[in-house]
Each structure stands twice: as C-alpha cells, then as structure tokens.
Amino acid sequence: MRGGRLAAIWARIVRVLAPKSRRVDPVAAARAEAQLARDRLRDAIEAIPEGVVFLDAEGRYILWNRRYAEIYHRSADLFRPGTKLIDTLREGVRRGDYPAAIGREEAWLAERQAMLAAGAGERHEQQLADGRWLMIEDRRTSEGGSIGLRVDITALKAQAEALHEALARAEAASRAKSEFLADMSHELRTPLNGVSGLAQALEATQLDPEQASLVGEIRASAAELERLVHGLLDYGESGDARPPTPPSGGAPGPFxxxxxxxxxxxxxxxxxxxxxxxxxxxxxxxxxxxxxxxxxxxxxxxxxxxxxxxxxxxxxxxxxxxxxxxxxxxxxxxxxxxxxxxxxxxxxxxxxxxxxxxxxxxxxxxxxxxxxxxxxx
The missing domain is CATH 3.40.50.2300 (Response regulator)
Structure with a gap:
C-alpha cells in the first residue's frame, strides 16, 4: 500500500517537472545570442586603441568604444543609442567645440553631413576646441550604416611642424655652409694663383740648383693647395643640390x-x-x-x-x-x-x-x- 502511494507521488512529480525541463523559449534564446554577439563586438572595439563608432543607416549611434568618448569628452554626455551624430555635432558647434565651424556653422554642419552620407572613406582633419587634432574617416557598411575611425594626430602634427622647422633650419645651414665654402675657396684661389705664377716666373730665371729645388717645392705645394681648394669649391657649389640629412627627432615626408x-x-x-x-x-x-x-x-x-x-x-x-x-x-x-x-x-x-x-x-x-x-x- 505504502509502496503504491509512493510510486503515484513520484509519477506526479515527473509529470509536473518533465514539461518544464523540456521547454525552450526561442525568443529568450535569440535575445541571449544577440547579447552575446553584442558583448563580443564591444570587447573587440574596446581593444582598438583609436576611436571607433558605429552608426545605422539614418546616422544614429549604435555603438562606440571608450576611446571615442575620451576623444570627444566635451560631447560625451550627448552620446546615446538612437541619437543622430549630426545632432551631437550641432550641439558641439553651439558649445564652440569645433574652431573651424566658428562663423560658418551651417556650412560646416552641411559639409560634415555630406561626408557622413557619402561614407566613401574620405579622410580629413578636424581640430577640437582644446587644441587637439583628429584624423577622421567614415565608411559605409553593406547594411547602409557606417563605421567611423578617429585617430588623435596631435603629436604627429606637432612633430611634423617641428620637423618642418628643423628641416628649414638644416637647409638654411646647408646653404650658408655652401656659400661660405664657395666664398672661402674663391678667396684662397686668388693668392694661390699669384704664388703659382710667381714660382713659374722664378723658374724662367737663372737659378742655382738649390734655388731651383726650392722653387720646385713651392710650385708642388701650390699645386697641392690648389687641388684642395678646387675640391672645396666643388663641394661648396654642389652642397645646395644635395638634400640635407634628416635631423634626428623626425621622419621627413613624403617617403x-x-x-x-x-x-x-x-x-x-x-x-x-x-x-x-x-x-x-x-x-x-x-x-x-x-x-x-x-x-x-x-x-x-x-x-x-x-x-x-x-x-x-x-x-x-x-x-x-x-x-x-x-x-x-x-x-x-x-x-x-x-x-x-x-x-x-x-x-x-x-x-x-x-x-x-x-x-x-x-x-x-x-x-x-x-x-x-x-x-x-
């Protein structure tokens, strides 16, 4: 009796639990898969050292990484999924975040809107109010949205400017050196010609053997000096034709x-x-x-x-x-x-x-x- 009662209770428990264990909610599973994919995508873009933003076909924010928010920290409070990027730019213009837009706000916004709509990967530079410079590129995706890349090139701009100045100084120094060498060689060649000519004149006179030997040595020394001066002159005149060695601290372009x-x-x-x-x-x-x-x-x-x-x-x-x-x-x-x-x-x-x-x-x-x-x- 007792055994039959226990069997009945056990069968009832199985009937109650079994359907639940087999029940799978397809909507919940799909949501879990979507969230997993989204988490993996976010982890991937967070690993990228530059700013990355994903927009939908209407130019609205979908996803962005921490570096993107850091770059645009003055506007980061405006970033929300579903908000249009052009609207955040408009508010940024109102706040004075973009120096190039001052005095031509609507034209600047129209240019940025055209670039976003084209999504052709055209690169352009953008200066921010805090003095930093960005290299911007937006590309259209196959779904009609776009992926934007933002690279902080402030250091590169500063180094390029310093390099330009250093290269200009190097070129000026090279020209000054060339002019100095050319002037000096010309100044030296004039008296050397006199020494050589006088030695030749002496050779044409009556000289004893010792005098003739001394004149010969004078002429030989003058000829050696003249060869050196000619070489110096050639070096000085060709110095402007050769590009100077790049100064340390920069890599001149284009290369x-x-x-x-x-x-x-x-x-x-x-x-x-x-x-x-x-x-x-x-x-x-x-x-x-x-x-x-x-x-x-x-x-x-x-x-x-x-x-x-x-x-x-x-x-x-x-x-x-x-x-x-x-x-x-x-x-x-x-x-x-x-x-x-x-x-x-x-x-x-x-x-x-x-x-x-x-x-x-x-x-x-x-x-x-x-x-x-x-x-x-």
Missing amino acids: RVLVADDNPTNRKVIELMLSAAGAQPTCVEDGRQALEAWQAGAYDVVLMDLRMPVMDGLTAIRSIREAEAASGRRRTPIVVLSANTSPQDRGASAAAGADGHIGKPVQAQDLLAALTGALAA
Whole structure:
C-alpha cells in the first residue's frame, strides 16, 4: 500500500517537472545570442586603441568604444543609442567645440553631413576646441550604416611642424655652409694663383740648383693647395643640390612605406598614422605579398607583422635580406610591428634582419620614432 502511494507521488512529480525541463523559449534564446554577439563586438572595439563608432543607416549611434568618448569628452554626455551624430555635432558647434565651424556653422554642419552620407572613406582633419587634432574617416557598411575611425594626430602634427622647422633650419645651414665654402675657396684661389705664377716666373730665371729645388717645392705645394681648394669649391657649389640629412627627432615626408599585416583594422590604423605623418603607405596582407611588393618597387621603409598567413614576417624579412645580398641592392630598413614582444621575439626579429621592433597596440609617437631611427641608421 505504502509502496503504491509512493510510486503515484513520484509519477506526479515527473509529470509536473518533465514539461518544464523540456521547454525552450526561442525568443529568450535569440535575445541571449544577440547579447552575446553584442558583448563580443564591444570587447573587440574596446581593444582598438583609436576611436571607433558605429552608426545605422539614418546616422544614429549604435555603438562606440571608450576611446571615442575620451576623444570627444566635451560631447560625451550627448552620446546615446538612437541619437543622430549630426545632432551631437550641432550641439558641439553651439558649445564652440569645433574652431573651424566658428562663423560658418551651417556650412560646416552641411559639409560634415555630406561626408557622413557619402561614407566613401574620405579622410580629413578636424581640430577640437582644446587644441587637439583628429584624423577622421567614415565608411559605409553593406547594411547602409557606417563605421567611423578617429585617430588623435596631435603629436604627429606637432612633430611634423617641428620637423618642418628643423628641416628649414638644416637647409638654411646647408646653404650658408655652401656659400661660405664657395666664398672661402674663391678667396684662397686668388693668392694661390699669384704664388703659382710667381714660382713659374722664378723658374724662367737663372737659378742655382738649390734655388731651383726650392722653387720646385713651392710650385708642388701650390699645386697641392690648389687641388684642395678646387675640391672645396666643388663641394661648396654642389652642397645646395644635395638634400640635407634628416635631423634626428623626425621622419621627413613624403617617403614610401610598405606595410605588411594580415589584419585589416591594423592596416587601416597604421595607414592613417603614416598618412598623417606625410608618408605614402602601401599595404599588403601577408609576407609573400610583402616580398613581391618590395621586389617590384622602391620603398624607404618596410613595416612587417610577424604572424601572417602564406608567409610569416620572419621568413619575409630573411628573404628580403637574402635578395639584397645577392643583388647588391640598397639595404631597406625594416621595422617589426607585432603583438609578440618577448625578448625571444625581439631577438628573432633582429636575427632575421629587422632594424626595430614595436609592440602592438602601436602608438603614433612610437611609430614615428621607429621610422626616424630606421631612416637615420
């Protein structure tokens, strides 16, 4: 009796619980999957060192990373999903956040609206009220929205200005040196001609052997001095034709840079940094393409990732160095850009033939410093 009662209770429990254990809410599952995808996307864009913003087809905010909010900290209180970016720009103009808009507010907003609508990836610079400069690029997505990239190029602008001034000073110093050498050589050649002429006149007179020997030595010394002065004159006159050696602390542009990286976002960030510095970047996706591009063109510097498909960076570096040795071609500076930054990785880069090694995420000032060092080596 007791056993039958227990069996009945157990069967009732099973009937109550079993449907619940098998019940799956498809809406809740879809929401969970969507939230997981959104969390992964946010984690990905937060790892990018530059400002990133996603807009929908109407130009409304969908998602942005912390760096984007830091860059536009004066307007960050306006950022909300569903708010139009052009409306935040309009409020920023009212607050005086954009110096270029002062006095032409509506025209400035219309230009920015046109750029956002085009989404063609056209780059332009933007100055903020706190004095910082940004490189801006907006690209249309396949769904009709857009992805915006914001790179702070304030340091690059300052370095470029300092470089321009330093280069101008170097060129002025080179011209002054050339003019001085030319003037000095001309001034020296006049008395040397007199000495040489007098020595020749003495040779035509009656001289005893000792006098003739002394005149011969005078003429020989005058001829040697004249050769030196002529060389000095040639050096001085050709000095203006040769570009001066770039001063330390900057990498003058334009100069051609080959960038090898299999990650499109990394390529885009490096390309923006290089463009802001006045360089002319060419980007490829793997080591094999880097080797082929190097063989086909003349590049001032190569920036090489290590982990790439088809051919890794170390193999590509070794192949370039072997080709240089075999052909006698000028040595091209190579700087590694890699997330692998251990002493072993840096040692492997140097052993392969790299001239520098920068860890990711790459900072603009570190990249410019590495380029300067490679070009000056």
